[in-house]
Amino acid sequence: MTTLDPRGKVAVVTGASAGIGHATARALANAGATVVATARRTEKLDQLASTHDAIAPYTADVTDMAAVEGLAAWVRDQYGACHILVNNAGASFGGRLLRGADVAAFERTIDLNLMGVVRCMTAFADLLFSAAPGRVVNIASVAGKLGFGPAAYVASKFALVGLTEAAGWDWRRKGVTVSQVNPGFIRTEQFPQDELMKSAWGRRLVGTPERVADVIVDVVRHGHPERTVPRWYRAGVVLRHVAAPVYWSVGGKGSRRL
Numbered sequence: 001m002t003t004l005d006p007r008g009k010v011a012v013v014t015g016a017s018a019g020i021g022h023a024t025a026r027a028l029a030n031a032g033a034t035v036v037a038t039a040r041r042t043e044k045l046d047q048l049a050s051t052h053d054a055i056a057p058y059t060a061d062v063t064d065m066a067a068v069e070g071l072a073a074w075v076r077d078q079y080g081a082c083h084i085l086v087n088n089a090g091a092s093f094g095g096r097l098l099r100g101a102d103v104a105a106f107e108r109t110i111d112l113n114l115m116g117v118v119r120c121m122t123a124f125a126d127l128l129f130s131a132a133p134g135r136v137v138n139i140a141s142v143a144g145k146l147g148f149g150p151a152a153y154v155a156s157k158f159a160l161v162g163l164t165e166a167a168g169w170d171w172r173r174k175g176v177t178v179s180q181v182n183p184g185f186i187r188t189e190q191f192p193q194d195e196l197m198k199s200a201w202g203r204r205l206v207g208t209p210e211r212v213a214d215v216i217v218d219v220v221r222h223g224h225p226e227r228t229v230p231r232w233y234r235a236g237v238v239l240r241h242v243a244a245p246v247y248w249s250v251g252g253k254g255s256r257r258l
């Protein structure tokens with residue numbers, strides 16, 4: 001795969017009002033891209049755009065197909081191209097399958113974490129293909145590789161990993177790589193990692209949004225199909241596949257009581 005220099009390219013980052021998306025919008029702008037930063041909170045996006053001339057704010061909810069199509073049409077009108085799409089908007093709404101109300105949380109999670117990416121990839125496909133070579137970077141999670149966490153969130157991220165891999169084979173024929181970046185514990189607005197931050201040992205497990213953003217820019221440059229950050233979390237993923245009995249035994253000891 002050829003390298004892609006972000007300089008002069010047009011990038012769209014979803015979930016850019018906070019956390020990993022906010023840091024990624026800044027990192028891509030610092031790398032020379034023009035960045036459309038999108039999320040629902042306009043004031044946060046305006047604040048972000050005021051920090052860098054190359055960042056343009058656009059308010060959109062990725063659970064709304066008309067809003068996502070409006071975003072793609074605006075990018076086409078303003079810039080005539082899109083080379084980089086970072087699908088980062090995502091959340092966990094609980095959903096441990098204990099009661100009927102969990103069904104709604106499950107649907108909400110899938111609608112944002114999986115269908116949000118489906119909407120964005122669909123709306124931007126033609127723009128990305130016509131401007132190829134290009135990149136799609138989907139922010140999944142280590143929870144999309146190892147089944148720890150709320151079932152709804154884990155299921156949405158496993159599905160996103162599958163979507164990314166399958167679309168990756170198809171889209172590369174059009175000159176667009178589709179990559180997954182899988183963060184471990186990262187301290188952000190939504191995931192403050194309060195429990196881990198209480199101990200020196202726990203704090204060592206927690207990464208920063210800026211570190212993830214640097215990895216995303218690296219993936220944009222080189223088109224790696226998959227990156228885990230912090231990198232050492234990958235040991236768990238490898239264990240899952242090469243020593244499954246050990247994985248199941250260790251995982252069983254760490255699982256929570258319902």
Ligand SMILES: NC(=O)c1ccc[n+]([C@@H]2O[C@H](COP(=O)([O-])OP(=O)(O)OC[C@H]3O[C@@H](n4cnc5c(N)ncnc54)[C@H](OP(=O)(O)O)[C@@H]3O)[C@@H](O)[C@H]2O)c1
Nearest residue numbers: 015017018019020039040041061062089090141186188190
């Ligand atoms: N932090 C971690 O430990 C961790 C680990 C693995 C994976 N991840 C993944 O990384 C991604 C970013 O998470 P984060 O930790 O940076 O969380 P965050 O700080 O809460 O940021 C989430 C972003 O998503 C946006 N968003 C939420 N719902 C949206 C919607 N319906 N439409 C458009 N934007 C929406 C939010 O903006 P608005 O509220 O303004 O819309 C916000 O900008 C998520 O996909 C998450 O699953 C995080």
